[in-house]
Amino acid sequence: MSGIFGAYSVKNKTVLEEIYLGLYALQHRGQESAGIAWARGGHAASARGFGLLHNAIDQHKLSLEEANCAIGHVRYVPLESQQLHNVLPVCANYARGPIAIAHDGLITNVGELKSQLEARGAIFQSATNSEAILHMVAQKSHMEPVDAIVDALKRLEGSYAIAVLLEDALVAARDPYGFKPLVLGERDGTYYAASESCALDIVGAKLLRDVEPGEIVIIDRRGMKSLRVRHERPSRCMHCSFEYVYTARPDSIIDGRSVYEARKEMGRRLALKAPCANADLVAGMPDSGTIAAIGYAQAAGAPFEMAVVRNRYVGRTFIQPTQKVRELGVKIKLNPIAELFRDRRAVIVDDSIVRGTTAERIVTMIRSCGAGEVHLRIASPPVLHPCRYGIDTRKEETLAAVRMTLTELCRKVGADSLDYLTEEDLVAAIGLPEDRLCTACFSGKYLEKY
Template sequence: MTYEVKSLNEECGVFGIWGHPQAAQVTYFGLHSLQHRGQEGAGILTNDEGKLKRHRSTGLLSEVFKNPADLEKLTGTAAIGHVRYATAGEASIDNIQPFHFKFYDNSFGLVHNGNLTNAQTLRRELESQGAIFSSTSDSEILAHLIRRSHHPEFLGKVKEALNTVKGGFAYLLMLEDKLIAALDPNGFRPLSIGRMKNGSWVVSSETCAFEVIGAEWVRDVNPGEIVIIDDDGITYDTYTTDTQLAICSMEYIYFARPDSTIHGVNVHTARKNAGRLLAQEFAHEADIVVGVPNSSLSAAMGFAEESGLPNEMGLVKNQYTQRTFIQPTQELREQGVRMKLSAVSGVVKDKRVVMIDDSIVRGTTSRRIVQLLKEAGAAEVHVAIASPPLKYPCFYGIDIQSRRELIAANHSVDEICDIIGADSLTYLSIDGLIESVGLETDAPNGGLCVAYFDGDYPTPLYDYEERYLQSLKEKTSFYSIKDKK
């Protein structure tokens, strides 16, 4: 079986609230702030005095709830919601969350951000024991493990299940009388707790959702932690002490919104720092700095300030186009780049341009943007990337599970420069990335997972081990140097 990566694909976004008379509406606004984390589907499940109600469908949040009645029928004072990008499982409504599990003695809802590295093994074991799955998503596995646990208390069942699953995960579970949040032992996925003025507790993948609903950030959920929220307040517990912070560095580089704060570090600030350090590692003459909108604009600011070059708007983004990774074929993705971006000839003509971008995955988008700038009259285009070369797959919740189409896994920096048609190519070093984020921790790599860049994974890969080892042997790329033009 082959695995194709089209671009950097977001993970998912989760949101939960307890103790608000308009829980569904607040959850809608929270999910709207997290829409960048997934555009394939969305859903909300509410708790109305112990009765769980749900609405979900494929598409953007506004499409899922285009009929106001769909939101109005979700009555209750507590809710969980989800926006989905498929990291595991097919893009069908059966895989759209929240999941709702009904049993003779209770019921609960579940949402999940991340990817389980032992999902295949667990699913086979569960199915061999008679479990019946209603989806192909690995998120459903936790519910089966909870239900099959022999622990007398529900919280004990949850802890036992959390110690069984491996990989990256942020879970929210809605019960009839409580909301439970849990984070994996490495904290790969971000998860934060906030509180509204009326006393309602909220949990979100990113803090940007707090601003829109008027909530105040309280703290982040820690690795290996389980949080219980009910009518009596909030309780913090742990399900394991074998923890080591290794938050996904791509959250700071690309995924998270710039107005979010993760473990005390503002994302915009981290990206700006990355641009500043990238300028220190850059060794070419240039006239202007141009950031690729929107995720690279912060890095472009830092680069311009450090280098003393003017930061110009040489690329303009059409805000009404979908992200190119959604397009199913390479031809459509390349057409999507032209629809999404336009080069401003009056800005770049006859200029030596430093084009700042957050990453290069396949190289096709970078090649097209370089071409746009040169067609607009740029004398030179020097590409500077505010992250290290992306050489290794991710198995914790980002849709990169093969080295086969990662251009940096198959070509040197000089070859990539030649392929994308740039006059030079500079990547930020791994040390520069770690310094740019600057988490206050003694954890390895500054508390970041940088396995995408150095291949040093912070956990065993379990079901993915064989696939990963096979990918190391592959030297297959959609590019060859001779056909780059």
């Protein structure tokens, strides 16, 4: 997964520092690399690097540059492809001028597209999906750049939220099923496209709306214009429900639904479905389990405590690339307050169990504080299937709920009881119609075509 942020000022103000700030707000979507691209004197320019944004990009150097249009990207990069040319945005200068592309998602037909492009002479420097899109645009240099982008997007299958920088335009688009979130904002003549609305808040922009599934938004000196990837609209949408469970920040609004409200409702419904009588306290696994824990506690009439403290300067466990790093990450990241747990019957609410590593460690830690009982409640259904649309849940056989029954998993993590939310309750808590949501990693209901 990754985060994208783009800005275009119709008043010709520089937007580079706003891109930096927007990426700061999206840092939770990827901590392995960051990049910003803009056009300078008719050429594409960029600042890119590895790690957190402040390590990857020199803010002072960036403040010396000026551009009224720019795009940025933060990304989780699998370790094997950790080379600078894989850091997005990809940039190039082609017959029609500078171009840069940043993308969140997974293009499922990228192999086939790359073969076709290579047959026509394209040479790839990176392992990114974005570079394939860039070549598709470049090979249509007889077309206007925006038309070439529309043409390229029509050929993509899979999930994408994308931002494209042209010499004097910003293009933002979302795949026809709307897997990945993308919102539009505006402030004082500057238009923004962002993965999440929390990135608009940081630059003081007003949330205008979500980019519709299959919509292509072009922002230039004339303002904002909308096109469609395909004329026929799919009969359903596939907004990623995992965004509401884990990925997105709680202060974001995605497809019209507050992530905070959705998480709290997941917790409330979980308390009704999987109560724990006479609990002394309810605590959430910070940060994505905290809000569901508040909902659980309120519905259960039990006290909520911030009983597990997170070191805020350590990255999110799930998106760190190797098992070894993940295991070390958990040890340094979470710390239970022993006094709150001693001899108490505790309910711990977490957002999900993927591999089970974090759950096992936290239950062990809480038990070592002298807790009387530890009851684990998961504010989403069991993750039983890998994501085919761009979330790195890895192979099916690594998923804890696939490898073990509920009883076995409960024993493995060391809890007194373990229970999950149902898929029905998840959909109801998010509050969008079922035919607008993807729940495939829980239900196995993938789209027939991919």
